[in-house]
Amino acid sequence: MGNEYRIALAGNPNTGKSTLFNALTGLRQHTGNWAGKTVTLAEGSVPFKDKTFHLIDLPGTYSLFSNSTDEEVARNYIVFEKPDVTLVVLDATSLERNFNLALQVLEMTKNVVICINLIDVAEQQGIYINERLLTNRLGVPVIKISARNKKGFSMLLDTIDRIVTGKIECDPVQMKYPDEIEEKINIIEPKVRELVGNHISSRWVSLRLLDGDETLLNEITKRLVPEVV
Structure with missing residues (x-):
């Protein structure tokens, strides 16, 4: 698509994923039903530098194990539609619970950005998150933002830009099982x-x-x- 790229947004319910989507896309958005499903997907666009990022707001889910229609739709989009980048939105005040979904996405696809939202709320609660350490351990960029206050947006968009242009090479950590x-x-x-x-x-x-x-x-x-x- 030339300078147009698809960016999927995944995350647990109530992580601020849709707030981020709305803040980034503004009035440049529309909704439509997933083919053959009753699930509605919101889509919008973000102009950045000489590119257009098409954002797809996937249903909020706690996992991608296809236990529900929402999980199936989110999983199938990431796996079969192959977005250029998958943005996983986490709640900074509840990282342990949220990381379950993030680690699943890291097993499914390569170009991932972990987006830690509500960082302002976390700081008020005395929570400090070392995004550089997480980046090194996960093998993909970790960005701290506040979707409500539009904090960290320029770094987030620049990181997406550097991934789609090949300046950042993602190497997701591989989970080891028994x-x-x-x-x-x-x-x-x-x-x-x-x-x-x-x-x-x-x-x-x-x-x-x-x-x-x-x-x-x-x-x-x-x-x-x-x-x-």
């Missing part, structure tokens, strides 16, 4: 890779199959198998 699970992943991942190729993470698909995620298998069969075969 030996028994890792052994099973090693057994089935080569077969999964034959099926999905480079379209999606074969390790992540292997994990989901070990967990018995039939909805993902159905989506892969519907979306990828005819193309791969």
Whole structure:
């Protein structure tokens, strides 16, 4: 799309994700139903430098395990629609709970920005967050913002810009599981890779199959198998 890029916003409910979306896009937004679903997605655009970032506000979810329509829609967009960058919005006052979703996204896709919102509220509560340490440990940029006060927006947009232009190379941390699970992943991942190729993470698909995620298998069969075969 030339200088146009798609940016997906993911996050738990009540993290300020939609506040961030509204503050960035202003009046440049619209809504539409996801194909075949009752879930409404908001989309908007942000001009930045010589580019246009198209933001997609995914449904707020606590996980991406396809236990609900919202989770399925959010998961499928990240995995199959392949946004140029996925922005995961976390609540600075509740990081431990929020990181569950963030770590799931890091397993699914490469170009991720962890956006820690409500940083002003956290500071009032005496919470200090070392974003540089988190960046080093997670392998992706971590940016602190206040969506309500529009604090940190320029750094956030500049970071997205540097990712889409290749100036920042994301290298998400790979979660390590107990030996028994890792052994099973090693057994089935080569077969999964034959099926999905480079379209999606074969390790992540292997994990989901070990967990018995039939909805993902159905989506892969519907979306990828005819193309791969």
